[in-house]
Amino acid sequence: xESAIIVNNLVKKFGGFTAVDDISFSVAKGxxxxxxxxxxxxxxxxxxxxxxxxKPTSGKAVVAGxxxxxxxxxxxxxxxxxxxxxxxxxxxxxxxNFRLYAGIYGLSNNEIVQKTQDMLFELDMLSAKDTxxxxxxxxxxxxxxxxxxxxxxxxxxxLDEPTGGVDPGTRRxxxxxxxxxxxxxxxxxxxxxxxxxxxxxxRVSIMVDGRIEAMDTPKNLKLQYGCEDFDSVFYQLARKxxxxxx
Amino acid sequence: xxxxxxxxxxxxxxxxxxxxxxxxxIAKGEIYGLIGPDGAGKSTLFRIMTSLIKPDxxxxxxxxxxxxxxxxxxxxRVGYMPGRFSLYQDLSVIENINLFATVxxxxxxxxxxxxxxxxxxxxxFKNRRAGALSGGMKQxxxxxxxxxxxxxxxxLDEPTTGVDPVSRREFWEILKRLNNEQITVIVSTPYMDEAxxxxxxxxxxxxxxxxxxxPEMIVADFKKDIIEVSAKNMFExxxxxxxxxxxxxAYTYGDKHHVIxxxxxxxxxxxxxxxxxxxxxxxxxxxxxxxxxxxxxFSNNS
Numbered sequence: 275x276e277s278a279i280i281v282n283n284l285v286k287k288f289g290g291f292t293a294v295d296d297i298s299f300s301v302a303k304g305x306x307x308x309x310x311x312x313x314x315x316x317x318x319x320x321x322x323x324x325x326x327x328x329k330p331t332s333g334k335a336v337v338a339g340x341x342x343x344x345x346x347x348x349x350x351x352x353x354x355x356x357x358x359x360x361x362x363x364x365x366x367x368x369x370x371n372f373r374l375y376a377g378i379y380g381l382s383n384n385e386i387v388q389k390t391q392d393m394l395f396e397l398d399m400l401s402a403k404d405t406x407x408x409x410x411x412x413x414x415x416x417x418x419x420x421x422x423x424x425x426x427x428x429x430x431x432x433l434d435e436p437t438g439g440v441d442p443g444t445r446r447x448x449x450x451x452x453x454x455x456x457x458x459x460x461x462x463x464x465x466x467x468x469x470x471x472x473x474x475x476x477r478v479s480i481m482v483d484g485r486i487e488a489m490d491t492p493k494n495l496k497l498q499y500g501c502e503d504f505d506s507v508f509y510q511l512a513r514k515x516x517x518x519x520x
Numbered sequence: 521x522x523x524x525x526x527x528x529x530x531x532x533x534x535x536x537x538x539x540x541x542x543x544x545x546i547a548k549g550e551i552y553g554l555i556g557p558d559g560a561g562k563s564t565l566f567r568i569m570t571s572l573i574k575p576d577x578x579x580x581x582x583x584x585x586x587x588x589x590x591x592x593x594x595x596x597r598v599g600y601m602p603g604r605f606s607l608y609q610d611l612s613v614i615e616n617i618n619l620f621a622t623v624x625x626x627x628x629x630x631x632x633x634x635x636x637x638x639x640x641x642x643x644x645f646k647n648r649r650a651g652a653l654s655g656g657m658k659q660x661x662x663x664x665x666x667x668x669x670x671x672x673x674x675x676l677d678e679p680t681t682g683v684d685p686v687s688r689r690e691f692w693e694i695l696k697r698l699n700n701e702q703i704t705v706i707v708s709t710p711y712m713d714e715a716x717x718x719x720x721x722x723x724x725x726x727x728x729x730x731x732x733x734x735p736e737m738i739v740a741d742f743k744k745d746i747i748e749v750s751a752k753n754m755f756e757x758x759x760x761x762x763x764x765x766x767x768x769x770a771y772t773y774g775d776k777h778h779v780i781x782x783x784x785x786x787x788x789x790x791x792x793x794x795x796x797x798x799x800x801x802x803x804x805x806x807x808x809x810x811x812x813x814x815x816x817x818f819s820n821n822s
Contacts, residue, residue: 312684313656358682411559439681441557441710442812443819446771453755467684468711473775492775503774505685505713512686 276303277336278430278461279324284333286319293319295484296333301477303429306452306462308472308492311481312512317465318358318434320481324463325355325432338429351379354423354431354460358438361419364408368399368418371407372425379426393421413444420451424460431455433464437471449474469505480511487511523548523673523704524569528578531564531727538564540727542578546706546720551699553718553735554708557819561727562708563603566677569706570600583672596624599666603677605658609651613642613661616650617668624669631670634701638664638694656687667698674698676707680714692717712812723818730818735811742814745787747779748807751799760797766790771816778807780817 279301286294294316301307311317322328324337326346335342338352355361362371372390381389394400397417407415416436424431433452437445449471452462464475472478472492479489488495488511492504501507524546531539539561546552554562567573568580571591580587582594607616617639621627632639642660645653650661659679666674676695680688692714695705707718715721715735722732731738749770751757758777761770766789769780781790787806794804 312686313682314654411557413558435682439558439678439710441819442712442815443557445710446816449772450755450758453758457755467682467688469685470772470774474772508685509689512684515686 277301278303278305278338279307279463280334280336281324282334284320284323284335285331286316286323286328287331292484294323294330297481297484297486299479299486299489301430301461301463303461304456304459305477306456306464306475308475308478309463309465309481310472310478310508311465312515314517315481315512315515316484317481321432321434321463321465324349325353326350351426352429354426354428356419356423356431356433356436358434362407362415362422365406367404367406368394368410369403371418371422375422376425381426389425393425397421413440413447416440416444416448417451420448424455428460430461430463433462435465435467437466437468445471469503469508472504472508480508482511482515483517487514521548522546522581523583524706525581526565526569526578527580529565529568529575529580530577531561531568531573531575537727539568539575542727542729544722544729544732546704548704549699549702550719551695551705551707551717553715553721554706554724555712555715555721555815556708556724558710560724562724563677565724566600566602566675566706566708570598570675571595572600596669597671598673598675599669599671600675601662601666601677601679603681605662607650607658607662607665610649612647612649613653614646616661617664620665620668626669628668631668634670634698635664635667637697638667655682656684659683659687659691663694671703673704673706676705678708678710680709680711688714712810712815715815716811723815725819738814739809739811742809742817744780744809744813744817746807746809746813747781747787747790747804748773748776749779749794749804750776750801751803752801753799757799757802760799761794764790764793766793769817769820773812778813778816779804780813 277300282298284294284297309317323330324335324342326342326349329343337349340348342349369390373386376386376389394403437448456462477491479486495507499507499510522545526542526544529539529542556562568575569582571587571594574588583597585593617628638660642657680691699705709715720734723730758770761767761779766781766785767779768782771778
């Protein structure tokens with residue numbers, strides 16, 4: 275199967291601290307890949323390297339067909355990234371945010387107008403198009419962020435805790451957007467602290483102290499660790515962590 | 521004895537009605553959960569209970585004190601951890617703690633036993649700027665500051681958002697221990713596994729309280745059959761289930777989907793309908809509802 279992401283022996287050190295400690299894995303095209311780990315396990319650092327935002331200490335990553343460290347700009351143009359910290363501009367309206375993001379990703383004016391209309395319709399947010407983003411409920415903002423992260427039809431979308439603080443109903447709506455994107459051929463690489471969401475992934479990895487301790491389908495991991503639910507799998511692995519989430 | 525009494529409280533921000541005629545009694549010693557979607561009015565209610573904003577209508581009594589007239593009495597006796605990190609980012613960990621201690625006319629030493637477990641975890645970073653701490657450590661520092669004066673009530677507005685499952689478990693163990701020390705805990709959370717650990721919860725939507733009871737009773741009162749369904753292609757299955765006439769709600773639930781049937785529809789009606797199309801690996805059975813099932817039902821209805 276074709277790979278969207280290939281990672282070989284990736285290491286990132288900050289001074290004497292090894293944030294990411296020799297990880298290797300690959301993600302298939304169209305896969306929904308859950309990248310799990312406790313706070314401070316190294317997930318965000320690893321993700322930032324894959325997005326071409328951070329150089330590794332050593333190792334290699336090929337993302338959307340490009341070497342992420344030789345051609346970070348090519349990678350950035352081929353992926354979408356929704357960061358943990360909310361990535362929209364609060365003082366711009368919904369429509370202005372669309373215009374900004376779509377413009378940055380190089381869509382033409384006509385495309386922007388059409389796409390804005392289509393996406394707002396799909397999100398059921400037409401009535402909010404002139405609302406300042408800071409006035410939107412959190413769940414709406416998250417859905418809007420996601421739509422903007424895939425506005426340029428990237429090959430891969432990276433989602434860093436997209437549903438933090440979102441209630442169970444809205445979280446599910448968000449995941450259906452991920453499913454839809456995956457069905458449209460977009461690979462989704464997602465981190466989450468909700469263990470029911472881990473089960474919505476095709477495969478997951480669990481990072482502990484910078485290393486990948488386990489990687490498989492959620493079902494196989496439950497079997498392997500003899501757990502009824504995924505929360506227990508995570509707990510078994512992550513409580514072994516030695517380093518503090520400082 | 522009711523430690524918090526909320527009587528007919530309404531609050532409006534411009535056109536938005538944040539709270540609409542809220543009535544609520546919270547007994548001493550509870551771990552009380554306020555559960556509801558984003559924008560339901562939970563944070564507004566926290567700010568009113570902690571005397572930080574005034575209600576437009578109605579009144580609130582906390583520990584017998586009126587939240588408007590006797591606000592100073594209340595503030596000295598409650599701890600509040602707001603949803604957004606609100607400590608001083610440019611002060612170090614220990615400076616923040618000392619500042620809070622001084623404001624409340626106490627010291628880190630005075631109630632050290634109460635916060636010892638939490639403080640020990642942040643002590644190695646006590647000279648670090650608060651702004652440079654990780655999310656988990658900020659949360660622990662905020663909890664230390666909220667507890668420094670040994671409050672009678674601890675108000676926690678979504679304290680575990682963005683916190684990993686292991687740390688969440690630890691956090692709830694701390695809450696239970698504090699609760700054993702006679703501190704009443706009032707907490708909001710988007711996590712249903714945390715809602716389940718409360719002694720009592722109120723479900724809030726659109727500024728109104730929809731239901732109040734223990735989590736066990738809420739589930740026991742939820743008289744709906746839940747059908748657990750799975751197949752090889754889960755997303756296809758979900759879209760299919762939503763088109764069925766017999767189905768009221770279909771939603772993902774871990775590695776399965778859950779289905780709630782419309783009124784007066786039997787499981788055999790559903791069985792007939794679902795078998796009208798072929799789904800590879802189709803499997804279904806009835807399961808007991810959980811608090812999460814109830815939450816999804818209530819947020820889609822009511």
